[in-house]
Amino acid sequence: MEHRGVESGIDVACFGELLWDFYEAESKGDGKEPIARQFRRELGGASANVAVTLARLGVKSAAIGGVGNDKLGAAIESALTAEGVDVEHVVRLAAPTGITFVTHSATGDASFIPYRGGTADQKLGEGDITAAMGKAPFTLVSSTSMMASTRAATEKLLAAVEKAKGTLIVDLNVRAHLWPDSDEMRSATKALVARAALVKGSERDFNALAGKRGMSWLEENAKQATWILTRGENGAAAVGAHGQATAPTKRVRCIDRSGGGDAFVAGLLAVLVKAGAKPGGAEWKDAKLWTRALEVGHLLGAKAVAALGATTGLTRLDDVKSRLSASKKG
Ligand SMILES: Nc1ncnc2c1ncn2[C@@H]1O[C@H](COP(=O)(O)OP(=O)(O)OP(=O)(O)O)[C@@H](O)[C@H]1O
Ligand SMILES: [Mg+2]
Structure with a gap:
């Protein structure tokens, strides 16, 4: 097998959902219909969003996930390739490509109508995962990859990352509506963060997992990791071996909240990659680096x-x- 990852110069592998998002492409006019008739297709899924943003920043990224053996799957591969994302580990599966319709409230809050049952993004199996997929220095995984349908594949990827001494980054990205059972969602998410060196979550993520007890949830379940907490327009904090760093948000008018967290994660990871930071290293303990990352x-x-x-x-x-x-200069 060809060597990938560290050997091929990939900095960050983004594992998980590769989807098409369909956004309303016109206003709902007189409001008689609850949803628009015309839609615009945009690349979506957290892992695609982060991989694309990293590539645009000049960081070598790869996407790992399942897409369909259909035109929508081919289009995901070509869109990622056009962005400069490595698609070697995008797996074409005999299932339709996952899609999601996205609608918005006047304040930019998104609602999702997912068509993702039995779709390729949820069909990635243990047999689809290779050791080469775990070889990037940083691997990003979100809690939805721990759902029953892809859990075995995710566990195999996590083992590959550990074997290659890679750094696991978890963006919680809790999507409770996708889980059949919220207890299962909570226990699977705990199992994931226990293996992570960096855990990032939004206020919504922590509310879904632990109510207002976000910090003590992290203390209990991800004690050894660096924690990143984002609060939308109200700033973010990083807590870890460096102590604590915070950064306020420069508020803008929110048109579409989706992708905010993914863009944030890409920026954070780009700073870590460019600084050569890794857990246990001097940079990882530098509070200034984390402030800049935020x-x-x-x-x-x-x-x-x-x-x-x-x-x-x-x-x-x-x-x-x-x-x-x-950040290269420090
Ligand atoms: N109104 C805003 N103005 C400027 N930046 C914003 C605004 N809203 C969100 N952001 C940016 O997006 C980041 C992530 O937002 P947020 O904390 O809502 O997490 P999220 O991951 O998008 O949420 P979730 O995954 O739970 O939907 C913020 O840290 C901030 O950088
Ligand atoms: Mg998020």
């Missing part, structure tokens, strides 16, 4: 929520890139 995360998060589509607003990234090269 700030770059916010720059991208703000751009993402200011436009319709998870990565649509993430263009003209020169300001972000100059912050990244500043």
